[in-house]
Amino acid sequence: MATEVRRDVVVLEARRERAGGLWSPAARVASLAGVVVAWELACRLGGVPAVFLPPPSTVAAELVGMASSGELWRSLQASLLRIAAGFVLGSTAGVLVGTVAAVSSVAEAVVDPLIAATYPIPKIALLPLLVLWLGIGEASKVAVIAIGAFFPVAVGTMAGIRGTDPLLVRAAVSLGASPLQVIAKVRIPSALPVLFAGLRLAAGMSLLLVVSAEMIAAATGIGFTILHAGDLMQTPKLLAAIVVLSALGVLSTWGLQALERRVVRGRST
Amino acid sequence: MDVRFEGVQKTYRRRDGTPVEALAGVDLVVRSSEFVCLVGPSGCGKSTLLLIAAGLVPPTAGRVVFEGDAAGRPRTAVVFQEFALFPWRTVLDNVAFGLEVRGVSRSERHERALSLVRQVGLSGFEHRYPHELSGGMRQRVGIARALCVDPAVLLMDEPLSALDAQTRQLLQEDILRVWEATRKTVLYVTHNIQEAVFLGDRVVVMSRRPGRVREVLEVPFPRPRTEALLADPEFAGFCHRIWSSLKEEARAALEEAYGDGSPA
Numbered sequence: 440m441a442t443e444v445r446r447d448v449v450v451l452e453a454r455r456e457r458a459g460g461l462w463s464p465a466a467r468v469a470s471l472a473g474v475v476v477a478w479e480l481a482c483r484l485g486g487v488p489a490v491f492l493p494p495p496s497t498v499a500a501e502l503v504g505m506a507s508s509g510e511l512w513r514s515l516q517a518s519l520l521r522i523a524a525g526f527v528l529g530s531t532a533g534v535l536v537g538t539v540a541a542v543s544s545v546a547e548a549v550v551d552p553l554i555a556a557t558y559p560i561p562k563i564a565l566l567p568l569l570v571l572w573l574g575i576g577e578a579s580k581v582a583v584i585a586i587g588a589f590f591p592v593a594v595g596t597m598a599g600i601r602g603t604d605p606l607l608v609r610a611a612v613s614l615g616a617s618p619l620q621v622i623a624k625v626r627i628p629s630a631l632p633v634l635f636a637g638l639r640l641a642a643g644m645s646l647l648l649v650v651s652a653e654m655i656a657a658a659t660g661i662g663f664t665i666l667h668a669g670d671l672m673q674t675p676k677l678l679a680a681i682v683v684l685s686a687l688g689v690l691s692t693w694g695l696q697a698l699e700r701r702v703v704r705g706r707s708t
Numbered sequence: 709m710d711v712r713f714e715g716v717q718k719t720y721r722r723r724d725g726t727p728v729e730a731l732a733g734v735d736l737v738v739r740s741s742e743f744v745c746l747v748g749p750s751g752c753g754k755s756t757l758l759l760i761a762a763g764l765v766p767p768t769a770g771r772v773v774f775e776g777d778a779a780g781r782p783r784t785a786v787v788f789q790e791f792a793l794f795p796w797r798t799v800l801d802n803v804a805f806g807l808e809v810r811g812v813s814r815s816e817r818h819e820r821a822l823s824l825v826r827q828v829g830l831s832g833f834e835h836r837y838p839h840e841l842s843g844g845m846r847q848r849v850g851i852a853r854a855l856c857v858d859p860a861v862l863l864m865d866e867p868l869s870a871l872d873a874q875t876r877q878l879l880q881e882d883i884l885r886v887w888e889a890t891r892k893t894v895l896y897v898t899h900n901i902q903e904a905v906f907l908g909d910r911v912v913v914m915s916r917r918p919g920r921v922r923e924v925l926e927v928p929f930p931r932p933r934t935e936a937l938l939a940d941p942e943f944a945g946f947c948h949r950i951w952s953s954l955k956e957e958a959r960a961a962l963e964e965a966y967g968d969g970s971p972a
Contacts, residue, residue: 628793
């Protein structure tokens with residue numbers, strides 16, 4: 440019997456690398472389009488009653504109608520003003536309080552337990568109290584949004600500033616930076632990525648709270664439109680308003696990302 | 709400017725409150741325009757001594773005296789082992805930081821920072837961010853940043869320890885070149901004996917913890933020094949002498965660190 444000699448040869452050849460990066464944007468569009476098409480087909484062929492779920496084409500037509508009648512812009516304006524005022528007030532206060540609490544141990548001792556005790560309160564629960572204090576007008580709605588935006592920003596600012604690499608502080612001090620300069624030129628820039636995470640949470644919170652507040656105590660705004668359309672069984676309008684909310688959420692995320700790219704530079708370490 | 713360490717002592721407290729004596733009375737004089745290297749076994753407090761000189765850590769006892777006319781210049785600037793660059797600032801703005809916090813105008817500080825960036829061989833990289841640079845380039849930025857404030861005394865805390873051997877060799881020569889041009893007073897901490905001998909006018913050998921000055925040696929090799937010195941048998945012999953002085957300390961330090969007396 441002949442001896443059999445086996446030799447294994449393994450060859451690693453050049454090959455094209457997977458072009459996953461090219462396909463994923465297409466997959467994203469397809470997933471969204473697929474849901475819309477399935478929805479349209481279900482309504483047209485599956486006999487889903489339009490009063491419960493109108494097809495996307497009807498919702499789109501309703502949206503166009505609301506835009507041309509001016510109703511869309513009126514509610515959008517009302518909601519956006521509330522969000523903007525509340526978000527700016529709340530996040531400004533959050534950055535200030537967070538910064539002070541992060542750099543002063545006395546302020547930390549004062550602020551930390553207060554935040555720990557009040558952060559878990561669902562902010563919408565405060566609306567009746569705020570209406571008692573500030574009236575049913577814009578102030579109470581802006582206030583509840585401001586409170587909602589304050590917490591994530593304050594907590595993010597604190598965490599970011601406390602997380603500053605002590606070596607960078609040491610380097611700045613050795614180069615002659617004063618305590619205030621250390622805060623402005625080292626601690627806050629180093630906290631920015633975490634601070635922006637707080638801002639994104641705050642933006643989501645603002646959207647949630649504006650809708651809730653408008654459902655409880657308002658005669659304008661997207662939240663009011665949704666509630667009112669639901670009461671009247673105007674399902675296309677209700678869904679159109681929800682689409683607007685979704686767009687607002689996406690736009691606010693994009694806006695903050697664009698701002699972050701401008702402000703936060705040179706990292707990835 | 710002369711720097712005089714007089715009985716400098718440092719005792720840390722561990723988190724559980726037990727005191728650790730890092731430095732046990734260090735007396736040392738660094739003369740003006742002198743390049744002094746501090747070597748010692750790990751944990752001997754040599755970096756602590758440097759941070760005390762920088763004013764970043766207060767001594768428990770004793771004092772550091774700076775003598776001489778600083779002519780309005782800052783006393784010290786530090787080059788850190790881990791570079792400690794600000795990741796959100798460009799090379800130029802990192803280098804200019806010390807002037808910026810002193811209120812020097814933008815155009816003036818950028819002009820000076822640019823000349824230092826050039827001096828350390830980073831021309832063309834002034835608008836890059838630290839994460840875009842190699843380790844050797846980052847430390848060049850660290851050196852330029854410290855020199856930019858024109859300190860009377862330059863303190864360098866194991867500046868090349870985080871770099872690979874080839875980069876370290878190149879930077880040693882660059883440090884010498886820059887130093888020959890400025891003749892600054894330098895206190896240079898390292899655990900690398902060859903590096904200390906290659907760079908320094910004197911080498912201070914420290915004992916293990918608690919650190920004190922064990923021996924001070926004048927380096928006999930003339931300047932300007934070049935790479936060729938490294939191949940000189942006398943250089944090797946001198947380094948070996950220091951190593952013999954350091955060896956028992958290093959071994960004892962290691963045994964103390966592991967606590968069981970087993971050989972390293």
